Amino acid sequence: xxxxxxxxxxxxxxxxxxxxxxxxxxxxxxxxxxxxxxxxxxxxxxxxxxxxxxxxxxxxxxxxxxxxxxxxxxxxxxxxxxxxxxxxxxxxxxxxxxxxxxxxxxxxxxxxxxxxxxxxxxxxxxxxxxxxxxxxxxxxxxxxxxxxxxxxxxxxxxxxxxxxxxxxxxxxxxxxxxxxxxxxxxxxxxxxxxxxxxxxxxxxxxxxxxxxxxxxxxxxxxxxxxxxxxxxxxxxxxxxxxxxxxxxxxxxxxxxxxxxxxxxxxxxxxxxxxxxxxxxxxxxxxxxxxxxxxxxxxxxxxxxxxxxxxxxxxxxxxxxxxxxxxxxxxxxxxxxxxxxxxxxx
Numbered sequence: 001x002x003x004x005x006x007x008x009x010x011x012x013x014x015x016x017x018x019x020x021x022x023x024x025x026x027x028x029x030x031x032x033x034x035x036x037x038x039x040x041x042x043x044x045x046x047x048x049x050x051x052x053x054x055x056x057x058x059x060x061x062x063x064x065x066x067x068x069x070x071x072x073x074x075x076x077x078x079x080x081x082x083x084x085x086x087x088x089x090x091x092x093x094x095x096x097x098x099x100x101x102x103x104x105x106x107x108x109x110x111x112x113x114x115x116x117x118x119x120x121x122x123x124x125x126x127x128x129x130x131x132x133x134x135x136x137x138x139x140x141x142x143x144x145x146x147x148x149x150x151x152x153x154x155x156x157x158x159x160x161x162x163x164x165x166x167x168x169x170x171x172x173x174x175x176x177x178x179x180x181x182x183x184x185x186x187x188x189x190x191x192x193x194x195x196x197x198x199x200x201x202x203x204x205x206x207x208x209x210x211x212x213x214x215x216x217x218x219x220x221x222x223x224x225x226x227x228x229x230x231x232x233x234x235x236x237x238x239x240x241x242x243x244x245x246x247x248x249x250x251x252x253x254x255x256x257x258x259x260x261x262x263x264x265x266x267x268x269x270x271x272x273x274x275x276x277x278x279x280x281x282x283x284x285x286x287x288x289x290x291x292x293x294x295x296x297x298x299x300x301x302x303x304x305x306x307x308x309x310x311x312x313x314x315x316x317x318x319x320x321x322x323x324x325x326x327x328x329x330x331x332x333x334x335x336x337x338x339x340x341x342x343x344x345x
Contacts, residue, residue: 002079002109002162003180010037010046011181014077016096017051017067018119022085023059025113028170029081035190036178044182050074052093060085071099079109082116085166088137089118089282097123107160114166121145131163132156135206139275140282143293153202165206172200214260220245221255228268232275235295238264273309276302280317287314 013033015026033045051057054070074080080103084091100123104110112120117133118141120126130149133141141150155164155173164173171194179187179199191199210225211217223245227236236244241264242252256264276294279285285293291302307313 001159002111002157003177005181006078010043011079012077013045013047013079013081014074015047015049016071016074016080016082017049017057017059017065018082018084018088018096018116019057019091020060020086021057021083022114022166023061023063024168025085025164025166025170026059026083028168029083029113029164029174031194032171032174032178032190035193036182036186039189039193040182040186048074048077052096071096077103077108079111082110082112082119083114084112084116084119085114087281088115089284092119092122100125104160109160109162111162111164113164113170117141117150117163118144120161120163121148126161126163129161130156130158131161132165132202133163134166136278137282140279143279143283143285152206154200154204154206155202157202169200169206171196172204175199176201216259218255218259220247221259224252224255224264225267228271232272233293233295235268235272269305270309272296273306276306276314277310277317280314290314 015030017026030047033047036044049065049067050069050071050073051067052071054067054073056064056066058064080100082096082100096119100110100120104125110120110125114134115137117126117131118137120131121141121144126145126148130151132151132153132155135152138150138152141148153165154169155176156162162173164170171191175187175191175196176199178190187199191197207213210222214222214225216222224241224247227241227244238249238252242249245252247255252264256262256267260267262270272294276290279290279293280287283290287303288299291299294302296302296305303313306317310317
């Protein structure tokens with residue numbers, strides 16, 4: 001199991017970097033290991049960088065790192081961590097899947113940072129395992145891999161699989177591993193070096209709470225927004241939202257106008273459109289399926305709302321030419337079946 005006391009030190013860890021990997025997740029994973037070595041006075045960990053073809057890889061911030069070699073050079077490691085980031089579905093290479101499955105058969109602990117869970121899932125390595133992924137990618141991951149148990153935790157360790165949501169959550173993943181392997185006292189000293197005021201466990205939230213995100217603390221307004229976020233696929237009516245929060249519809253309207261300068265309907269629509277944009281960019285779902293997943297009664301209505309909000313159509317969002325295949329932008333959007341239409345969309 002990943003996190004168990006290693007049989008020998010230094011514990012050798014291979015990081016496989018994919019194009020546009022998240023630099024903050026990558027460095028947040030390595031730095032606790034470096035500081036643990038320094039504070040303990042021992043070589044507890046060593047880390048080694050690889051890429052699928054052995055060539056330098058640029059992170060999403062444009063900084064390129066030079067690996068030690070390609071995948072075939074990454075031998076003799078008990079732990080392998082896949083590092084990815086933006087547009088992971090566009091940079092996955094199939095030889096990586098075969099290599100990951102090969103090292104899995106050898107008993108290697110395999111994990112990921114940020115969107116790397118998408119790579120492991122595509123390789124079939126998360127079947128029957130609990131995992132997590134960055135909150136921005138979670139809806140698309142759930143659509144692409146409905147059979148996989150994905151959570152919104154900071155990190156997950158499930159036997160020989162481990163996944164991390166990315167960002168600074170990688171610090172907490174490694175601090176927890178250091179604590180399990182070499183004691184809480186060392187982990188606390190490492191955290192103190194980073195001015196990391198506490199070691200978060202996996203159950204801590206990935207995102208800031210609604211009050212911090214919105215700059216609003218009105219309890220009933222926050223309750224309504226929470227209901228909205230939990231019901232994007234099947235939107236609730238204004239009356240239902242008001243009733244859930246113990247408000248009249250007029251009070252609901254006033255609260256949204258006062259604190260968020262827009263109507264409840266407009267705010268709800270923006271939530272659904274932002275989710276739609278993530279699904280368009282991160283999945284291969286059809287426009288009709290995206291519309292349905294975000295609570296629209298028809299793809300043509302979805303397209304119009306999308307264009308009004310973002311300034312371009314869903315097809316343009318994906319970089320699809322306007323008249324590709326002789327189909328016009330308007331002709332591309334068929335009405336959804338009557339059975340799938342829902343009120344309030």
